[in-house]
Structure formats: C-alpha cells, structure tokens
Amino acid sequence: MSEQYWLMKSEPDVYSWDDLVAEKEGMWDGVRNHAAALNMKTMKKGDLAIFYHSNIGVEAVGIIKISKEAFIDPTDEKGKFVAVKVKPVKKLKNPVPLKAIKANPKLAEMDLVRLSRLSVGKVRPEEWAEVMKMAGEKV
DNA sequence: GCCAACGTTGGC
DNA sequence: GCCAACGTTGGC
Incomplete structure (x- = not known):
C-alpha cells in the first residue's frame, strides 16, 4: 500500500468542515499556488x-479522502490550475491546534510548520501517525 | 536572468 | 490590525 498523506487548509468562514460534511463531497478548487498545485497533481484517489x-x-479538525484526482479547475479561466474532490471521513475526536503541532519536536519538519503559507502540503506517514495520536484517534 | 518592490497569506 | 514569510512581477 503506497498511500500518501496530505494536509489541506481552508478558512472556515469560506469553507469549513461542517460545509464539507453537509455537501458530502466537496470540490477543492481555487488553489493558485504552484507548489500546492503540484501536490494536488500527485494525489491519488483514496489518499x-x-x-x-x-x-x-x-487547528486540524478532520480526516478527508481524495475522491477524484486532479482535473482542470473550472474556476480558473486560464485552465492552468487543478482541483480535486474530497469526501469527509471522520471528525477528529480532539482537534489538534497548530500550537500543539509546533510544540511537538516530531512534527517540526511538517510542511505546515515550515511553509506556513502553503495551502496543500505533504504529511509523512510518521507525522500522520503522530497527529492521529494527538487527536485521540487510532491509526 | 537577477533582484528590488509589491501583494497576499496566515499566525498572532 | 500588524507583521513576517513567501511568491510574483517588472525594470534593467
């Protein structure tokens, strides 16, 4: 199994976890950053x-699953950037605040910490496991 | 192709 | 609302 893990940021007053749950499947569009777009192109269904x-x-609030791999973002007039679709998997038992992530030396290398402005970052398997532990979730 | 200026994002 | 970090733009 070569599953990959990601972290996707959203401003909750624009698109929150509850919005995604209400929609059942959300389109992740509007990304206009090449590094983030590259990560999205690397995503595989089921990640x-x-x-x-x-x-x-x-804070980290939930787990989502990639339900559709990268396609041209319909909101991008130039057709250069991509969007993906995601489905909610579950809400974390205990949300993990950025403060706690920063305070954990095992998570110091996360894209989230190092590249605070990147909206779609990679998460290493060991980092994933650590965050899940902090969230009170079984891996 | 370099680099300064500017705009945007995101944490606090 | 402020500021730091980073990406992008534009002059040379």
Whole structure:
C-alpha cells in the first residue's frame, strides 16, 4: 500500500468542515499556488488528508479522502490550475491546534510548520501517525 | 536572468 | 490590525 498523506487548509468562514460534511463531497478548487498545485497533481484517489482550519480555529479538525484526482479547475479561466474532490471521513475526536503541532519536536519538519503559507502540503506517514495520536484517534 | 518592490497569506 | 514569510512581477 503506497498511500500518501496530505494536509489541506481552508478558512472556515469560506469553507469549513461542517460545509464539507453537509455537501458530502466537496470540490477543492481555487488553489493558485504552484507548489500546492503540484501536490494536488500527485494525489491519488483514496489518499487521506488532514482538514485544517486556518485563521479561525487554527487547528486540524478532520480526516478527508481524495475522491477524484486532479482535473482542470473550472474556476480558473486560464485552465492552468487543478482541483480535486474530497469526501469527509471522520471528525477528529480532539482537534489538534497548530500550537500543539509546533510544540511537538516530531512534527517540526511538517510542511505546515515550515511553509506556513502553503495551502496543500505533504504529511509523512510518521507525522500522520503522530497527529492521529494527538487527536485521540487510532491509526 | 537577477533582484528590488509589491501583494497576499496566515499566525498572532 | 500588524507583521513576517513567501511568491510574483517588472525594470534593467
């Protein structure tokens, strides 16, 4: 199994975890950053990702699954950037705030910590396991 | 092709 | 609301 793990940021007043749950499947569009777009192109159907609330809350709130691999973002007039589709898997028992992630030396290398402005980052399997532990979830 | 100026994102 | 970090743009 070569599953990959990701972290996707959203501002909850624009698109929150509850919005995604209400929709059942959400389109992750509007990404206009090449590094983030590259990560999205690397995603495979079935990959898991952390849903993270930026600005308000500033914490990891849930687990999502990639349900459709990268396709041209319909909101991009130039047709250069991509979007993916995601489905909610489960809400974390205990949301993991950025503060706690920063305080954990095992997570110091996360894209989230090192590249705070990147909206779609990679998560290493051992980092994934650590965050899940902090969230009170079984891996 | 380099680099300064500017705009945007995101944490606090 | 402020500021730091980073990406992008544009002059040379």
